[in-house]
Amino acid sequence: xxxxxxxxxGVHARRPLSPHLQVYRPQLTSVLSIVHRMTGVFLASAAAMxxxxxxxxxAGPDYYAWSMWFLTSWVGYALLVIxxxxxxxxxxxxxxxxxWDIGIGFSLRATYASGALMLGAALGLTGVSWAVGLAVYxxx
Amino acid sequence: xxxxxxxxxxARVRGLGSAKQGTEHWWMQRLTAILMVPLGLWVVAELxxxxxxxxxxxxxxxxxxxxxxxxxxxxxxxxxxxHLKLGLQVVIEDYxxxxxxxxxxLIGLSLGCLIAGVACVYSVIAIALKG
Ligand code: HEM
Ligand code: HEM
Numbered sequence: 001x002x003x004x005x006x007x008x009x010g011v012h013a014r015r016p017l018s019p020h021l022q023v024y025r026p027q028l029t030s031v032l033s034i035v036h037r038m039t040g041v042f043l044a045s046a047a048a049m050x051x052x053x054x055x056x057x058x059a060g061p062d063y064y065a066w067s068m069w070f071l072t073s074w075v076g077y078a079l080l081v082i083x084x085x086x087x088x089x090x091x092x093x094x095x096x097x098x099x100w101d102i103g104i105g106f107s108l109r110a111t112y113a114s115g116a117l118m119l120g121a122a123l124g125l126t127g128v129s130w131a132v133g134l135a136v137y138x139x140x
Numbered sequence: 141x142x143x144x145x146x147x148x149x150x151a152r153v154r155g156l157g158s159a160k161q162g163t164e165h166w167w168m169q170r171l172t173a174i175l176m177v178p179l180g181l182w183v184v185a186e187l188x189x190x191x192x193x194x195x196x197x198x199x200x201x202x203x204x205x206x207x208x209x210x211x212x213x214x215x216x217x218x219x220x221x222x223h224l225k226l227g228l229q230v231v232i233e234d235y236x237x238x239x240x241x242x243x244x245x246l247i248g249l250s251l252g253c254l255i256a257g258v259a260c261v262y263s264v265i266a267i268a269l270k271g
Contacts, residue, residue, distance in 0.1 A: 041227075047224055091181070094177070097173070101170060
């Protein structure tokens, strides 16, 4: 018997163990949950970019050109695509969190349904904004 | 425990948890989230429209002229960096257990978000007022 599950008095406390990630089967719900955290952390870089963009804009057109040089580079566009998806995902899943906070949607069926709906919405919003944007851009 | 207890059980346990607080943190994370639902959609839409106009300096200045756009962008920046500070704080507390490293990160996070938030507010005002 391992130490962690035995109290000082030697009595075996039958506490549940936290899941070992190596053997824990991924489910839609747990994957969506950890991705909320990952998108939140990654959006920190988007926040930093927004700050730099505004600062250079305030400093004048010459400095603003630096920001635009980076944002319209290959890396910049790739980041913009990823940032937009992360924001849409985190926003949609954030709304899901807010509904849970007022006690709505806790059943297993509801969490799966709202999860699938949220994921579809996030992918759809990202796809539509880039597709329409590119279409408008290339049509003149 | 034979002495008469005049404290309710709730009063006795209040504040005894390891963190001592938390409601305020949770509440501010929700408030900033609620604020950012409409503001976030608005910012994305405005940035999208700006990109469609080439996103040059003149177009940005044009967008931020006038009180409404500037006020909303300042609100968004403030809410975002507050929300980011609260959110990353929890992530650091969850994963960084080496105390000196944890405190260094938490201090850096607080100051970084404060500085970046102030920088955004200043920039928006500067752009709105002088272009
Ligand atoms: C693959 C498995 C899991 C992963 C990746 C995971 C990850 C996370 C993450 C990132 C959070 C914070 C973000 C959020 O609230 O969505 C969280 C919160 C939490 N998790 Fe898990 N978790 C897993 C399994 C579990 C299990 C099996 C339990 C319970 C036995 C559990 C109990 C909790 C609780 C109580 C919270 C706090 C919820 C809150 O603050 O609202 N987790 N988890
Ligand atoms: C746009 C609207 C947004 C909404 C509705 C929203 C909503 C939320 C909610 C409800 C939580 C709490 C999740 C939990 O309890 O586990 C959260 C956590 C978090 N948010 Fe946001 N958020 C938004 C935007 C942002 C932005 C722009 C950033 C980054 C700059 C961000 C970074 C974070 C981080 C780092 C966390 C902590 C993640 C965790 O503990 O797992 N959020 N968000």
